[in-house]
Amino acid sequence: MWRRIPMRCWIAGLALTSAAAALLPRSAPAQAGKGATVKITAPARGATVSGPVKVTLVASGVEIVPATDERPGTGHHHLFVDRDVTPVDDTMPRGVTGIIHLGRGQTEFVLDSLKPGPHRVIAVVGDSKHRPLQPLVADTVRFTVKD
Known part of the structure; x- marks a missing residue:
């Protein structure tokens, strides 16, 4: 027999579950090889x-x-276009403007919507959970797109 649960109880249960999940230990990001x-x-x-x-x-x-x-000892590329890198212990988010995941192991990507003017791209190698390798494996380039 199904029993109807009041909305306030459902919300409280969801809040407790979320709080408990936040307290669980997170695994550390993958370690980069020496000199990566x-x-x-x-x-x-x-x-x-x-x-x-x-x-x-x-x-x-x-x-x-x-x-x-x-x-x-493995990872994949992420590009941060005209934005700062996420904190090193956070997951690099998906679906965010200016963050590009090269999740198929690509080593090239075409930026086809850059407007004329100065731009910055930061490449970061992340682990399978999309966290930056530790120590950080990154490079930055600044360039200008002409009119």
């Missing part, structure tokens, strides 16, 4: 380019793989 680096090789630093802009990434000391690969 990522470099944005295109566009060049300080370049003036025409759009669309192809971003090319080269990593060393870490294997770039699809996001579903959980092996140690």
Whole structure:
């Protein structure tokens, strides 16, 4: 037999469940291998380019793989376009303007909607849970898109 639960009880239960989940220990982000680096090789630093802009990434000391690969020493790229990087212990969010997940292991991405003017791209290598590797494996490039 089904019993109707008052809305206030349902909301209280949801709040307690959420609070309990927040107290659970979070696993630490994956560790980057010693000397792991990522470099944005295109566009060049300080370049003036025409759009669309192809971003090319080269990593060393870490294997770039699809996001579903959980092996140690692996990760995938995330691009932060004209925005700051999320805190190192937070998950890099999906569906947020200016954050691009290259979750299939890609090492190139075309930015086809940049307006003319100065821009900044930060590349960050993240683990399978979309958290930045520790220590942070990142590179930044600034460039200008011409009219």
